[in-house]
Amino acid sequence: MSGHSKWSTIKREKGAKDAKRGAVFTKIGNQIAIAARSGADPTMNSALALAIETAKQANMPNANIQRAIDRVSDKNAAVMEEATYEGYGPGGIGIIIETATDNKNRTFPEVRNALTKNGGRVAEAGSVMFQFNRKGVIVVAASGEDALLTILDAGAEDAVEEDGEMTVYTELKDLAKVRTALIDAGLQVKEASLQYVPASEVAVDDPEVARKVMKIMDALDDLDDVVNVHTNADITVDLDA
Numbered sequence: 353m354s355g356h357s358k359w360s361t362i363k364r365e366k367g368a369k370d371a372k373r374g375a376v377f378t379k380i381g382n383q384i385a386i387a388a389r390s391g392a393d394p395t396m397n398s399a400l401a402l403a404i405e406t407a408k409q410a411n412m413p414n415a416n417i418q419r420a421i422d423r424v425s426d427k428n429a430a431v432m433e434e435a436t437y438e439g440y441g442p443g444g445i446g447i448i449i450e451t452a453t454d455n456k457n458r459t460f461p462e463v464r465n466a467l468t469k470n471g472g473r474v475a476e477a478g479s480v481m482f483q484f485n486r487k488g489v490i491v492v493a494a495s496g497e498d499a500l501l502t503i504l505d506a507g508a509e510d511a512v513e514e515d516g517e518m519t520v521y522t523e524l525k526d527l528a529k530v531r532t533a534l535i536d537a538g539l540q541v542k543e544a545s546l547q548y549v550p551a552s553e554v555a556v557d558d559p560e561v562a563r564k565v566m567k568i569m570d571a572l573d574d575l576d577d578v579v580n581v582h583t584n585a586d587i588t589v590d591l592d593a
Contacts, residue, residue, distance in 0.1 A: 502537050
C-alpha cells in the first residue's frame with residue numbers, strides 16, 4: 353500500500369490551524385454525535401472512542417466533547433446523519449467526500465459547487481468508490497525495522513515508512529485493537545482513523561494540475577459539513593519549489 357499522500361500531510365497540518373479557529377471542532381463534534389448513536393460509553397463503542405481521541409488531539413475542550421455526546425439524547429437537537437459523495441477532480445483523479453449533516457439538501461449542493469467551481473464534477477455512486485478500500489489507518493511517530501516488526505506483531509496488515517513516520521494499515525474491525533496494542537508497546541500514535549485508501553494511485557506530476565488538485569481538496573475540506581476527503585492523487589511535484 354502507498355503511504356500518506358501530500359494531501360494527507362497538508363490536511364493534518366491544516367487541521368491544527370483550523371482548530372485554533374474552532375472550525376475543526378464543529379466537524380469533530382458532528383462525528384462524535386453520529387458515533388454516539390451506537391452508545392454513549394466510549395469503552396463499549398470503539399467508533400466513539402476514536403472520535404473522542406481525534407477531538408483530544410485537536411485540543412477540543414472536554415465540555416465540547418460531552419455536549420456532542422449529549423446531542424444524542426437531546427430531543428431538540430438536529431439529527432445528524434452521514435452522507436458520502438463521489439467525484440472526479442483535475443487530471444482525472446478520484447475523490448470521496450464524507451459528510452456529517454443535519455440537512456442533505458444543503459450539503460449536496462455545497463459539495464457539488466466546490467467540485468464544479470474548481471475543475472471537478474460529481475460522479476455516479478460507485479463509479480469512484482470501487483477504486484478504494486475502507487481501511488483503518490494509524491500514523492505512528494517511529495521508523496526502522498524494529499518499529500515495523502512491533503507494528504506487524506500488533507496485528508497490522510501493512511506499514512509504510514515515510515518522512516520519519518510509519519503509516520499503518522489495518523482491517524476495519526482491527527483499528528481500535530491495533531491502536532491500543534501500539535500504545536501498549538510504547539509507540540507514539542499521532543493519528544488513527546477509518547479512511548478510504550486507494551487501490552492504486554493517479555500520478556500528478558504537472559505543477560499546474562497539482563495546484564488545481566490541492567485547490568479542489570481545500571475547497572471541499574473547508575465546507576462545514578465535510579468531515580473527510582480522500583483522493584487517489586499521488587502528487588509527485590514539490591509545490592513549494
